Amino acid sequence: MEQELLELAQTIVSECQADQAEAVVQDGTEAVSRFANNVLHQNMQEWSRRIDVRVLLGKRVGCASGTVADLDDARRVVAKATELARVAGEIPDFESFAEPQPIPEAPPAVAEDVIQCTPAQRGALVEEALDVARERSLAAAGALSVRSGTLTVANSLGVAAVHSSTATHFHVVMQDEDSAGYASAEGRSLADTRVREVAERAADKATLGRNPRHIKAEPLAVVLEPVAAAELLDMFSFGFNALLYQEQKSFVCDYLGQQACTSFLNLTDDGLDPRTNVRPFDFEGLPRRRVELIKDGAISGLVHNTYTAARAKPPTQSTGHATQPPGRWGPLPRNLIVSPGEGSLEDLIARVDRGLFISRIHYLNYVHPRKTILTGMTREGTFLIEQGQITGAVHNLRFTERFVDALGRIAAIGCKGERHGSVWTPPLLIESFSFTSETEF
Template sequence: MANIISREEALRITERALSFSRADQARANLSSAETGNTRFAQNQLSTSGDTTNTTLTITSALGRKVASATTNIFTDDALRRVVETSEQLARLVPENEEYVGELGPQEPPEPQAYFESTGELAPERRARAIAAVTEQAVARDLVSTGFLIHEAASDAVATTRGLFVYGTRTRVNFTTTVRTPDGTGSGWAGTSAHDFDDLDTRQLGATAVEKALASRNPRAVEPGRWTVVMEPTTVGNMVSLMMNQLGARAADEGRSFFSRPGGGTRIGEQFVDSRVNIHSDPDDPTIFSTPFNGEGLPNRRMVWVEDGVLKDLETGRYWAQRQGTEITGFPAGWYMSGGSSTLDEMIASTERGLLLTRFWYIRGVDPRTILYTGLTRDGTFLIENGRISHPVKNLRWNESPIFMLNNIEMMGEPVRISAGESSGLTNTVVVPPLKVRDFTFTSVSDAI
């Protein structure tokens, strides 16, 4: 086991801390993580480091006056001080009308999301994994960069009402960018996993190398509406924008795409292609979404979209109480089902279109339609008569995941991706590649 707080130690620390509480109610959040990372540039290691950090946050409630304080020292004196500090702060703040009190005993799921291969990952093994990429780049006279980061973590939540929940997890993320020496070609590949043994950095390196070579000397194409073959990372980027908007409160208050004109929400309405199905499930080994939230509220399997129909919206305790609805799980990691088409089949079926590897610099335009803008990057190619004909210059796009998911022509097998624009650790996202019509590009970019 990595150097993280065990269940027994978490119970001891939280019980001891809460024993000092004089508040009406109190909660202890104990988080422990051991994180390691190695960065490489110019085909060689540049930085490597490991950190261990454990923090305890005490939230105290005096009636509806609620405040928190945090410490990373766990002596009796330190625990007493952090509790007293949170209580002193609570006396100073205004009442929180949305505070609904702390939870009593709960029974969250206990997914087996901890893997020794990740929890015990040493710098030497990280270096060997990276060498599988740099060796390929050197052999082809290319320049590779990238980042490997992993984490082992435990989380515990306890309350003065008798709640205690605990969970552990591991996760790892790897990305690499490979460029040609003249700077005209750039390729990217990346993925994430809970189990480091599932990471094939040699294959990821090969993908980035081939894309870098294939993307040299790109030509400009006219912006407009294009048929696109979207690799899974671009699909995940787009669908994540929609999943981030699945809040019931915003929908009920008329501030969301999921608000129904005239009042209410779109739950029960078909709003995307009937082949779109999205769920989250803490017990699904493909995703292992978080088993409980910061209040200790258990997560559970939730179907968010079924056959293109909106099935539910994320609803927290306060809003569920106010609206008289059920508390839901939350999509901290999700899975979008797909089809059986391969990328090669999607390309072969395309008379004229674009193959997209990756998006970046994604920014919001209109929250009511979930319209965003961004740029392609690290491998954009023209498809003509069912074949990739040549690389093209990057393009700025303006598009909504809602429009995209209504224009699906083909779907592939879902895969786990590296979901963020950066190379950090993010929630698990599993999505298929897609072939989509009428994807909107607005201008050409000279950026590589």
């Protein structure tokens, strides 16, 4: 399959009469089994093949994409991109598509059990979670997702990169009368979803969450479970986008080189790290370089694509973080890793005199991106910690926090991390986090 997709991309690029051409082919299958009220209620599978083509004529770039079933479909996408390039205005500072670079060998990224997974197998896995719900008289809602796909990039300058991967994700909310608990797991194989264990964790939280108390919204210490920490770090990481930096929209403009965070915080992006969803190259076919974004607490790096690297002062090399064409949002880190610290989750909790344990965050959004002010809600597993122990559940709270400052108040990082989305992180203990309003549930 990989060879077939690479030949497709190289064929249409070689046939193109433009100054330069680039083709990105994404081919894959995705299946999602959703359940709620202890029943599978949405269950789907999709196969798609999509091509994104960029064509360069002088300094004019045309972009076209399309779903394709055969070579003729792909040729039509190239023709459309060429047609658009002819009428597009010039991009004065656009230099070139990417020059080829060696792609390092990546760790294994395909799990055969995902490739072979049938609807019945997905259903059986979901039933494991439903069994837990029924045993505990809870209502389960969640989803099991399995994906397999191949990313192929080729351009007329000689870039030729292809990589296949699989990914799995399972998450569940266990609900009781006045409580709910969330847990999730993901990886590249079905085994990584650990369905029964995850369901048990969520059920434990739902049970522990009964009779939640109301507490006043005020600054409090927080222990962020990896899911919650990952959601915050993922949103925060947009600021390492070199395009936002060049447009003066990023917090990095104010902090580059400065000791903004706790001295033992290290945040890197590494597409080859097997703890993340391995991506050896980006959407321009360039190797994803390891970038230190926060080093020993100092804001230390940005991620680039070819365009932002050429515009940088002084010009630099792409770090291999181009996003899907046309890439208008700029380069993004998608393989983030927080270096682990010492101590278990329980050790972090034990260090809190009074604070909150947070399982999950809902509807996180920037209030002010340049200042990294974020707001969001806690959700499905918010517990009060008193004198080093969880003493019960509390109603959910809203926080409004300048996150770069919060990273300066990290008191401890746990030793054991988890992958959630684009981030692998251990739990974090933050000495003070600004809660600004309350709920009744």
